[in-house]
Amino acid sequence: MTLAETAAELRRLHTAPELLQVVNVWDVASAKAIAALPETRAIATASHSIAATFGYADGEQIPVELMLDMCGRIARSVEVPVSADLEAGYGDPGETIRRAIGEGIAGANLEDQLKPLADSVAAVAAAVAAADAEGVPFALNARTDAWLRGNERPREVWIADAIERGRAFLDAGATCVFVPGSFGDDEIDELVAGIGERRVSVIGIGDIPLPSRLQELGVARVSYGPATQRVALGALQDVAAELYAGGRLPRGIRPLN
Structure with missing residues (x-):
């Protein structure tokens, strides 16, 4: 498929009746391991994980050239x-x-960092315009940090902020609105009601419901951020501890690289 066709498919997956699960990867080896699973319909990178791979802290500390190069390799x-x-x-x-x-x-997350709404909408509009100029129906998952940076506010305040920002991002051309955070059914129900069915994306951490429930609630997409890399690193550290304790490598290791 051409990139335009791939991007159109990614957009379709966001708006399809079925929940889109994307498991986050950080390099070619992890990407190939996930892509080999028949259930995989799309893949997402994790900026935190890629930055950590190269020894950088999260938060745009990694040079953009290095981030884009790894995303392209994936x-x-x-x-x-x-x-x-x-x-x-x-x-x-x-x-x-x-x-x-x-x-x-074919698509990307773009976070607002709770900057003023006008600035955040302008960033989404610039991203959409750039994709349009390239002739690619880019799947933009516009992220608001209404919970991540603002959950000290009353519940109704951060939800209203997320809905206002989400609607504005969709009006500016975003495909979906990403509201990362640890919250439950009631909050998701309000977000979906306010932003739109199959227009809300979440991260599968903390109190977030299981995928089957997310689909029932009308969520478009769930991803897992840096947690997947942490699982892999935890397994590596555990096997190293076992080896240091006099043990051996486990049997049945799959040659995934």
């Missing part, structure tokens, strides 16, 4: 659409999206 290594976590756009959301498309990326 996209070229698999057949399924790849959605890249591009943080807040590294100072120039439009140009960053344009360069990501050049690397074969």
Whole structure:
């Protein structure tokens, strides 16, 4: 498929009746391991995990060239659409999206960091315009940090903020609205009612319901952020501890690389 066709498929997966589960990866080896599963319909990168791979802290500390290069390597290594976590756009959301498309990326997360609404909407609009100029129906998962950076506010305040921002992002051309945080059925129900069915994306951490329940609630997408890399690193550390204690490698290791 062409990139335009791949991006159109990624958009379709976000709005389809079935919940889109994307397991986050951080390099070619992890991407290939996930893509080999028959259930995988798309893959998402985790910016935190890629930054950690290269020794950088999260929060746009990694050079944008390095982030885009790894995202491109991942996209070229698999057949399924790849959605890249591009943080807040590294100072120039439009140009960053344009360069990501050049690397074969079909969609992306773009976070608002709870900046003023007008600035956040302008960033989404710039990203959408850049994709349109490239002729790619890019699947933009516009993220609001209404919970992550603002959950000290009363419940009704952060939910109202997320809904206002989400609607504005959709009006600016975003495909979906990502509201990461640890909350339950009631909050998700309000977000979906306010933003739209199959228009809300969440992260599968903390109190977030299981995928089957998310689908019932009308959620479009669930991803897992840096947690997947932490699981892998935990397994590595555990086997190292076992070896140091005089043990041996487990039997049946799958040659996934």
